[in-house]
Amino acid sequence: MVNVGKKSYSPLGILWIIVEYVSLIFFGLCAVVPVISCVITAFKTSEEYQQTNVMTLPESWLNFDNFTKAFEAANMGRAFLNSVIVMVCVLIVSVILGTQLAYVLNRFKFPGNTLIRNLYLFASLLPAVAMQVTVFNIMSALHLVNSLAGYIIMMCGTDVISIYIFIQFMENIPVSLDESAIIDGASYWTIYWKIMLPLLKPAIVTSCILKGVGVYNEYYCANLYLMDKKLHTIARCLYTFVGPMGSQYNLICAGVIISLLPALIVFILCQKQIYSGIAAGAVKG
Amino acid sequence: METGKKKKSPMQWARSRxxxxxxxxxxxxxxxxxxxxxxxxxxFxxxxxxxxxxxxxxxxxxxxVFVGWKNYLDVFRRDDCFGALKLSLFYVVGAILQLVLALYLATILSFKVKGGNFFKGLMFFPYLISGIAIGFIFKFFYTRGFVFDTILQWCGFQLDNLPYWLKDQKINNWSLVATSVWRYFGQNMVLFIGAIMSVDADLYEAADLDGANKFQQFIHIILPSIKTIVTLNVILSITGSLSAFEQPYVITDGANGTGTYxxxxxxxxxxxxxxxLASAMAVVLLLIIFACTILQKLFFKYIFRDAESEDESYAAKKARLKAEKAQKKAQKGVA
Known part of the structure; x- marks a missing residue:
């Protein structure tokens, strides 16, 4: 009874606590050191970069020259604009299409319902990179290559996870809500627009964050379909650094840091939603 | 229902429920x-x-030109195609290490630790960085005499004894696998934390009172309740390893024997x-992925009967609710 108020630690317990913190600190460091080294280098002048070891701290933490140089060299302003356009369009379209599809699949019983679900399930198994072998052919045939609109349409078309998130969430919205609305004379559109969409808000936030991060970071298709320099998205424009600036790591690191700042800000602001989104997306993903 | 059979004008039909x-x-x-x-x-x-x-x-x-099965035979005959599949084994090993690590850290973070959220955030953040940015970060990280070598020198290694991380064929695939683990272990960890948190907290309290230590709690409480999600991730990591692409594509561009399938x-x-030929390669890989998916379904059906039966009762409940709904509708129709 003596021990009830105060927890006593056995030697083994103390050892375990030490092991816990050592592991956390070790793997935490592993996770940040590559990024930190990039930050350090991004603040160095070219001479400093050539003369000092990469892990030596820069002379001045206020040397933003590399950032402005990288920003101009890779035309990142334009790229940010493009990324924002792509993200906004893809998110709006895929939320509308996704919630509508989920509404129909979840609320109405009709022949082909299971078939459609299975078509999506099957589609989720196909790896995107493999599909691009022939999607490329179709994009060319539809004259969608080298156009922002084409890229946006393609990104909307290959969206499976968010549909699952919507369907799952909708299963928890009681059908009685629909029924009472029907009795009140509401049309199905009203039910979707006035009842379902507002109730789906958490699911919409989750899927927007997941999809937003995905779209922001997508570079393989952007590389394939957006050749024109004016159309580059942020992820795509980092490729600019591959060629002539291939060894000027102080510039490259600055570019990398600029590109991941938005993700960092969103992450700090919406940690909770991101974590729960990961869990929701994984159930069927 | 009867009303449907009567002939109605299209407008009337459009207004009916x-x-x-x-x-x-x-x-x-x-x-x-x-x-x-x-x-x-x-x-497709x-x-x-x-x-x-x-x-x-x-x-x-x-x-x-129609060539019949030639492309498929080439996939298996050409060294560069089929040999690349063997590289997946590196990624499978990496994926399993990654799952073990994620499970370990998730267990630590599920109990009360100081700064738990901070560490969780640190370890998760790499998942949000774009593949191309990761490519640059790790090209820089592994370059001779740069970040990784410097850190190892701090730990007492001689630079001359260290290999070229991205060029030496003995080690370069492991370097890339490590990058992949670095990127995804935090995501796996968050997933597992979610699963562990959904376990009833009373169980831990009861175990604490019974004097069970954390290891026992892990074996007897945590592991059984999250085995479904762990198995799912093991199988997903196999298909993921077969389609490993980003790391070698952006870091080495497949040079020096790092080209995955x-x-x-x-x-x-x-x-x-x-x-x-590329289409044939894609089809071969898809077939392997389907095979893995079918195995996964069978596995869940026969090994995890318990979990499955829960699902069944859930499905049954849904079916019942649906039936009730249909009945109500039918009644309304009659009225």
């Missing part, structure tokens, strides 16, 4: 299905068809323009 339901279903489903067809099933069909032809993207349809396929398709 049933008519409205059909109209809205079509309106809501048409565009997503069209997109699904154009960007998934049409390319083309892929199967192209895999029997020798062709380039620019070859007009009537100039494509997809890197080779991408090169064959978009650089050498051998669309037929």
């Amino acid at each position: 049933k008519g409205q339901q059909i109209l809205i279903s079509i309106a809501f489903i048409a565009i997503p299905l069209l997109l699904l067809f154009v960007f998934t099933y049409l390319p 069909g083309q892929m199967v068809k192209f895999s029997f032809y020798k062709m380039k993207y620019t070859t007009p349809a009537d100039k494509r 997809f890197v080779i396929m991408n090169e064959i398709a978009h650089t050498s323009q051998k669309v037929g």
Whole structure:
């Protein structure tokens, strides 16, 4: 009874606590050191970069020259604009299409319902990179290559996870809500627009964050379909650094840091939603 | 129901409940299905068809040469294609290490630790960085005499004894696998934390009172309750390893024997323009992935009967609710 108020630690317990913190600190460091080294280098002048070891701290933490140089060299302003356009369009379209599809699949019983679900399930198994072998052919045939609109349409078309998130969430919205609305004379559109969409808000936030991060970071298709320099998205424009600036790591690191700042800000602001989104997306993903 | 059989003007039909339901279903489903067809099933069909032809993207349809199964035989005959599949084994090992690590850290973070959220954030953040940025970060990280070498020198290693992390064929695939682990272990960890948190907290308290230590709690409480999600992730990591692409693509571009199956396929398709062969490669890999998925289903069906039966009761409940709903509707229809 003596021990009830105060927890006593056995030697083994103390050892375990030490092991816990050592592991956390070790793997935490592993996770940040590559990024930190990039930050350090991004603040160095070219001479400093050539003369000092990469892990030596820069002379001045206020040397933003590399950032402005990288920003101009890779035309990142334009790229940010493009990324924002792509993200906004893809998110709006895929939320509308996704919630509508989920509404129909979840609320109405009709022949082909299971078939459609299975078509999506099957589609989720196909790896995107493999599909691009022939999607490329179709994009060319539809004259969608080298156009922002084409890229946006393609990104909307290959969206499976968010549909699952919507369907799952909708299963928890009681059908009685629909029924009472029907009795009140509401049309199905009203039910979707006035009842379902507002109730789906958490699911919409989750899927927007997941999809937003995905779209922001997508570079393989952007590389394939957006050749024109004016159309580059942020992820795509980092490729600019591959060629002539291939060894000027102080510039490259600055570019990398600029590109991941938005993700960092969103992450700090919406940690909770991101974590729960990961869990929701994984159930069927 | 009877009203449906009577002849009605289209306008009347459109105003009836049933008519409205059909109209809205079509309106809501048409565009997503069209997109699904154009960007998934049409390319899928083309892929199967192209895999029997020798062709380039620019070859007009009537100039494509039908070659039968030759492309498929080539996939297995050519060293660069089939050999690349063996590289997946590196990624499988990496993926398993990653799962163990994620599970370990998730267990630590599920109990009360100081700064737990901070560490969780640190370890998760790499998942949010774009593949191309990761490529640059790790090219820099592994370059001779740069970040990684410097850290190892701090730990007492001599630079001369260290290999070239991205060039030495003995080690370079492990370097890339490590990058992949670095990127995804935090995501796995968050997933597992979610699963562990959903375990009833009373169980831990009871175990604490009974004097069980954390290891015992892990074996007897945590592991059994999250075995489904762990197994699911093990199987997903196998298919993920087969399609490993980003790390070798952006860091080494497949040089020095690091070209995984997809890197080779991408090169064959978009650089050498051998669309037929690339399609055959894609189809072969898809078949392997399907096989894994079927195995997964069987595995869950026969090994995890318990979990499955829960699902069944859930499905049964849903079916019952649906039936009730249908009944109500029918009643309304009669009234």
